[in-house]
Amino acid sequence: MRPFWKGISRYTAIGVVNTLIHWLVFFLLSLVAGISQALSNLAAFCVAASFSFCMNARYTFAAKVSVGGYLLFLGGMGVLSLGVGHAGDVWQLPGLLTVVAFSALSLVCGFLFAKYLVFRECEP
Template identity: 60%
Template sequence: MHRTPAFRGFSRFVSIGLLNTLIHWTVFFVLYGLLGLRQALSNLAAFCLAVTFSFYANARYTFQRRATLPRYLLFVTFMGALSFGVGYGADHWRLPGLLTLVVFSAISLVCGFLFSRFLVFREPEA
């Protein structure tokens, strides 16, 4: 029986993640830094825009799977809750916005990849 390594495709996921991060951080700083919204809402809104890009790019280039609505909703629900949770904690502890983004980016890179690989885009049973 042939087993694939758990982190196969991780380098592609990281490349797409860098673009995702650029989108996320830009939107976050506009909403939080320029418009004065709270971190939780700013982080969630920025995530929602960036996640759409990364979902479709990863479906096609990292996991070679169809981007379906159920997969999208599963991914967005999990990652959105993670995004909001990090922002909520940052608001509670009054952390700087940059730290919020760094923490969320690190957590979402690893958790997002594993969640995508083993649940959202899991390989079909043989």
């Protein structure tokens, strides 16, 4: 079980900064600019994920940053981001609930996605 947990603490620390970036961009776009939660969540994810992808590649997974890996991560997790934002729009959820739900899902799903798909070649 130890190999699974390797890297989760660094991933979580980077995730805290990622979450702050995500929430800031989301609320600026949805509340200030009046953009839908779906598009605000997707755009906020892309900005925050760009930061965390580079940081996690270097500090969590000790991997080289690749365009393919970046696009795989953005595409896979971007679908989740857009889906959660769309649910927030359809169910008319408060924006705070939308970003909290996505942040929780993103922590778990993002770590698994990064560890086993995006950066898998870096594992011993």
